[in-house]
Amino acid sequence: MNDNQQPGTTLMVQGTTSDAGKSTLVTALCRWLRRQDVRVVPFKPQNMALNSAVTADGGEIGRAQAVQAQAAGLAPHTDMNPILLKPSSDTGAQVIIHGRAISNMDALAYHDYKKVAMNAVLESHQRLRAAYPVVMVEGAGSPAEINLRAGDIANMGFAEAVDCPVILIADIDKGGVFAHLVGTLALLSESEQARIKGFVINRFRGDIALLQPGLDWLEARTGKPVLGVLPYLMDFHLEAEDAIDTRQISKAEQVLRVIVPVLPRISNHTDFDPLRLHPQVELTFVGPGQPIPAADLIILPGSKAVRADLAFLREQGWDLAITKHLRYGGKVLGICGGLQMLGQQIDDPHGLEGAPGSSAGLGLLGIDTVLESHKQLRNVSGRLLASGEAISGYEIHAGVSLIAPELAPAIELDDGRSDGAISADGQILATYLHGLFESPSACSALLRWAGLSEVEEVGYQALRERDIERLADMVEAHLDCAALKNLCGLS
The missing domain is CATH 3.40.50.300 (P-loop containing nucleotide triphosphate hydrolases)
Structure with a gap:
């Protein structure tokens, strides 16, 4: 001044x-x-x-x-x-x-x-x-x-x-x-x-x-x-500060059925607002005591307490439902904490998210994660390697994940890094990027991957504006x- x-x-x-x-x-x-x-x-x-x-x-x-x-x-x-x-x-x-x-x-x-x-x-x-x-x-x-x-x-x-x-x-x-x-x-x-x-x-x-x-x-x-x-x-x-918005717009007759398990410490559930507002996506949040119904895509969301939320997921029997879902050809997407849950091991030696210790992951991808005290915060852009579409988002995580070399990365970032992984059969995709559905072309590409053949492109940013x-x-x-x-x- x-x-x-x-x-x-x-x-x-x-x-x-x-x-x-x-x-x-x-x-x-x-x-x-x-x-x-x-x-x-x-x-x-x-x-x-x-x-x-x-x-x-x-x-x-x-x-x-x-x-x-x-x-x-x-x-x-x-x-x-x-x-x-x-x-x-x-x-x-x-x-x-x-x-x-x-x-x-x-x-x-x-x-x-x-x-x-x-x-x-x-x-x-x-x-x-x-x-x-x-x-x-x-x-x-x-x-x-x-x-x-x-x-x-x-x-x-x-x-x-x-x-x-x-x-x-x-x-x-x-x-x-x-x-x-x-x-x-x-x-x-x-x-x-x-x-x-x-x-x-x-x-x-x-x-x-x-x-x-x-x-x-x-x-x-x-x-x-x-x-x-x-x-x-x-x-x-308008993006919710904390409470989960479950309202749906009117949907087309043929929709992609997407399930998000609501974990006790679910974070950045605004990731799913573009799906909730998409006319071809029926988004369902599944809470405690509810079984996971038949779906095309299950998304494991971010979490502020990954090991505790993973234990909760198992208590609900949702791990067995995910295994059955994959056996019947469904797709699974893990975002941030969800990526960590899909892996082999999650270590929290410093007790950043609870008591120090280790937890076995769901074992669906060759990923081992260690939670470190320095949180990684980035706005990033890149492209989906499977389809080539541009993608943008942001990273907020303390986890550092070691991904098995035989796993192909999911995203190539413009800063030269690769992000996440996709399984050899293409059924499981994992990424650290939040906000990945906000880009219309990337959202459409991910919906096609999940099983929607004819995708209507929706501009989420335009809706917010x-x-x-x-x-x-x-x-x-x-x-x-x-x-x-x-x-x-x-x-």
Whole structure:
């Protein structure tokens, strides 16, 4: 920032609950401001998610912030999400600061570490505020979680530290929207209540006139304006921060049946969004206690705790189902942790994902994996060796895999490396690349490999861009844009 440049304005979106619409509203506001040639940058102080993205500066952030960066017309950067927590158990997580994994901590240890984490948050915010006129911030969960208030860095603790205004959003589709808003406000301190500059109600269906008496009551009760009511968008897709989206679009009569076993620590399940949205793919997520049905393709997904998830897979009997599937001519694809599971051995000598030790893999490919403390983070491109189609994706893994020389690689990368493997009979393909279905030509080639003869090519990136534009349209049509400009310092 030069001597004549003023620091940017910070505006924060907090939610009454998880999945209230914080990520969606921040994405919408980023694109709405970009349309007006305002340079805006997304920011989330602390994120807990197993869906992540590799940044331009070679780090790792939450996937939602990467989508928000696209909405703002920016390349993802580690300053957009300085603290990322990737759960490895019910009480512990890998702590990632400024894009780099620094340690595994349990909840109590991380609570004591929050002062250090807050310094990292404020450093990133200061850099963004110096470089952009508007910093659009997303909170995490709810600001009214009483047990998490001490040392908070994700919601009001951050807002108080940087002295920024806050919009509070609630999801009416969940029910109890007025109780959510009034109750959240009541549980905040006086200074925090003063930061709330208005409410947004999300996912409304029906006649707005029927809601108006409630809106009038809310404004009279709280003394704060309702900035707008956002409608429920049908056939809308935005990559999920953490929860698995199982919605399907209408499908063709002849479809490829694809199964993804839902492992306890499944990671980057956004890999499968292009398949879920493809008109010729019937994607089914199989959960605990469910048998794997007949299918054309089984995909073993990424995992934050590969050995534990592999043990779970065996407990469910899914290993036997995979063997039977292959015996009947089906195809199997392993992505990242799934690649490791398909191999002979997985060693975790440092206890990176649990207790130190080794586990036998499924033994379907000649691959041995050792988990090392240095995580490999890359955005990559190359070509599928079987068909020659261009492919792009990203690597996020601690595993280093030794692949038997008789196995052909699956992908030739532009940086001179080869990736993954394909079995001699062509039934099993394994790769470290996440995002491999996002390229239309590569997706089509993989679907043909899996058994779909006539493939309709679908542009996943175009679908995502379309829905980001729909969000910006929604802001212009349903929110108080003059009030929003004022909150962004643009009046």
